[in-house]
Amino acid sequence: MRQYFDSQLKELNKSLQNMGSLCEDCITCATQALLTGSSELGDKAIELEHETDICEREIQSLCMKILYTQQPVARDLKTVSAALKMITDLERIGDQGSDIAELLRHTSIDIRSNSSHIAAMADATIKMVTGSVDAFVRHDAQLAVQVARQDDEVDALFTQVKDDVLNMITSGEKHDRNFAEQVLDTLMIAKYLERIGDHAVNVTEAVRMGLGETEEN
Amino acid sequence: MRQYFDSQLKELNKSLQNMGSLCEDCITCATQALLTGSSELGDKAIELEHETDICEREIQSLCMKILYTQQPVARDLKTVSAALKMITDLERIGDQGSDIAELLRHTSIDIRSNSSHIAAMADATIKMVTGSVDAFVRHDAQLAVQVARQDDEVDALFTQVKDDVLNMITSGEKHDRNFAEQVLDTLMIAKYLERIGDHAVNVTEAVRMGLGETEEN
Numbered sequence: 113m114r115q116y117f118d119s120q121l122k123e124l125n126k127s128l129q130n131m132g133s134l135c136e137d138c139i140t141c142a143t144q145a146l147l148t149g150s151s152e153l154g155d156k157a158i159e160l161e162h163e164t165d166i167c168e169r170e171i172q173s174l175c176m177k178i179l180y181t182q183q184p185v186a187r188d189l190k191t192v193s194a195a196l197k198m199i200t201d202l203e204r205i206g207d208q209g210s211d212i213a214e215l216l217r218h219t220s221i222d223i224r225s226n227s228s229h230i231a232a233m234a235d236a237t238i239k240m241v242t243g244s245v246d247a248f249v250r251h252d253a254q255l256a257v258q259v260a261r262q263d264d265e266v267d268a269l270f271t272q273v274k275d276d277v278l279n280m281i282t283s284g285e286k287h288d289r290n291f292a293e294q295v296l297d298t299l300m301i302a303k304y305l306e307r308i309g310d311h312a313v314n315v316t317e318a319v320r321m322g323l324g325e326t327e328e329n
Numbered sequence: 330m331r332q333y334f335d336s337q338l339k340e341l342n343k344s345l346q347n348m349g350s351l352c353e354d355c356i357t358c359a360t361q362a363l364l365t366g367s368s369e370l371g372d373k374a375i376e377l378e379h380e381t382d383i384c385e386r387e388i389q390s391l392c393m394k395i396l397y398t399q400q401p402v403a404r405d406l407k408t409v410s411a412a413l414k415m416i417t418d419l420e421r422i423g424d425q426g427s428d429i430a431e432l433l434r435h436t437s438i439d440i441r442s443n444s445s446h447i448a449a450m451a452d453a454t455i456k457m458v459t460g461s462v463d464a465f466v467r468h469d470a471q472l473a474v475q476v477a478r479q480d481d482e483v484d485a486l487f488t489q490v491k492d493d494v495l496n497m498i499t500s501g502e503k504h505d506r507n508f509a510e511q512v513l514d515t516l517m518i519a520k521y522l523e524r525i526g527d528h529a530v531n532v533t534e535a536v537r538m539g540l541g542e543t544e545e546n
Contacts, residue, residue: 193393296495
């Protein structure tokens with residue numbers, strides 16, 4: 113029985129790694145679409161988001177199967193709870209990536225010229241997602257803590273992008289509609305990136321919970 | 330055994346109703362804070378959001394307990410899965426309500442003068458949240474379908490608010506920083522309301538799933 117249980121936990125671990133890397137790819141495509149203007153990469157991000165959704169449902173089913181066939185306790189129950197927590201945030205990260213890609217489909221936004229900080233923000237955010245997935249794969253609680261700390265940088269960059277956007281509106285020039293749309297889209301994208309950072313923090317918390325580092329449910 | 334199981338399911342149902350009404354209260358306070366400028370209502374919304382978080386964790390624990398002590402199948406398993414799906418979206422609705430309240434803390438926004446559509450959007454959104462919770466309480470699949478349809482109205486109102494905001498930016502007047510901040514905050518609040526509508530749709534889907542109306546997991 114324990115042998116079968118261990119193989120189920122191994123399967124869960126493998127599925128989580130798979131979902132984590134899908135999610136990383138989704139965000140990479142979305143941010144690259146943002147920085148390069150490639151519509152193919154945007155389409156790819158949306159496609160990858162659908163795959164993360166499927167993954168989430170499969171892992172959720174597997175967790176439930178483990179719960180009601182194995183009735184895990186203590187450490188094992190914590191692993192399953194952490195998995196359920198982790199997939200929720202990975203799925204939300206995928207959603208935000210897809211939102212960025214969707215927005216790019218309907219905009220002629222030249223993101224770099226609108227805010228010099230958005231590229232740095234995209235980089236910092238993707239580093240957080242990759243770091244949080246790495247922390248899970250390597251069972252590295254210390255890395256999880258480090259990644260969570262990087263969220264301050266992402267938040268500070270959001271404030272700077274907002275500042276760039278405010279400066280554009282108050283520049284004193286007459287603004288046409290296309291310009292105004294670009295301004296609003298820039299802010300919206302920064303907001304999506306900021307949210308991705310928040311969810312990456314949640315992933316690191318799930319990682320620490322799975323490693324028995326926190327008492328959180 | 331079945332008797333104990335039924336009492337657990339009854340407890341689950343009661344807890345879900347409680348979380349639903351907390352969530353309704355949270356959104357009501359947040360939108361009322363938005364429309365009246367009352368900081369007390371904003372604080373109350375943030376407080377209620379913390380309560381929905383606690384509720385979510387308690388219901389999650391209860392669902393897991395049911396799963397691993399009762400190993401439910403068929404209809405009962407669907408009820409528990411639907412509950413888990415529902416609390417995720419109720420919690421997200423609370424988050425967006427709290428986000429609105431947080432934003433109001435740091436802004437001198439006069440929302441009605443910025444967009445004539447935002448009050449209608451707040452009303453339509455709260456109607457969706459209330460309707461989705463009602464559909465759950467009354468086991469009313471038809472109401473669930475009706476509520477989901479109302480999301481088109483919320484989406485259309487979002488487009489109108491965005492249009493109002495675009496018109497403000499392109500009005501040709503010289504904009505000061507305070508004005509620019511209000512413009513951006515108005516858009517952000519509309520985005521939070523639009524997201525609340527999306528989550529209310531998800532709640533209606535969980536309701537229909539719990540009633541065995543959909544095949545979704």
